[in-house]
Amino acid sequence: MALKTMRSALHREGFEAFVQHYRAQRARKRLPVPEAPRGFDDTRAAAVRVNWGQWIIDCPFCPSAILADPDDRRFYCLECGSADNGHRWIAVVWPNEAAAIEDELLKRPREENRNWFPGEDTFKLRLEREGYEQWYAAVGRHLRK
Numbered sequence: 001m002a003l004k005t006m007r008s009a010l011h012r013e014g015f016e017a018f019v020q021h022y023r024a025q026r027a028r029k030r031l032p033v034p035e036a037p038r039g040f041d042d043t044r045a046a047a048v049r050v051n052w053g054q055w056i057i058d059c060p061f062c063p064s065a066i067l068a069d070p071d072d073r074r075f076y077c078l079e080c081g082s083a084d085n086g087h088r089w090i091a092v093v094w095p096n097e098a099a100a101i102e103d104e105l106l107k108r109p110r111e112e113n114r115n116w117f118p119g120e121d122t123f124k125l126r127l128e129r130e131g132y133e134q135w136y137a138a139v140g141r142h143l144r145k
């Protein structure tokens with residue numbers, strides 16, 4: 001078991017393949033097709049975060065988000081077509097300690113509690129988890145009285 005990513009939950013061949021698949025699917029259904037990505041903007045980047053057990057990227061240009069691809073660290077928005085950035089890919093920043101963050105979050109039994117924001121370290125995540133465990137244990141003791 002691991003946190004969900006683009007490859008585990010959306011397209012096993014990764015972000016670029018998903019963009020192509022999504023655009024083709026929209027065209028087949030005669031729905032508006034987002035512009036094809038063109039070029040790479042190396043002046044901008046987006047950071048991943050974990051939301052409900054999924055590594056995601058928030059679009060810097062609109063309120064959308066999408067699953068992140070650990071093997072293709074680029075982002076292109078299928079919602080707004082990254083129009084405000086000339087339809088260009090941007091870099092995606094992953095934390096160096098992604099595996100440790102994932103290990104710690106997977107100790108949380110409930111998916112909705114598996115969340116991480118850039119800047120949080122695994123020590124803080126562990127303290128949070130232990131705090132919840134103590135809190136639940138205390139509530140359990142209270143309810144058994």
Ligand SMILES: [Zn+2]
Nearest residue numbers: 059062077080
């Ligand atoms: Zn967007």
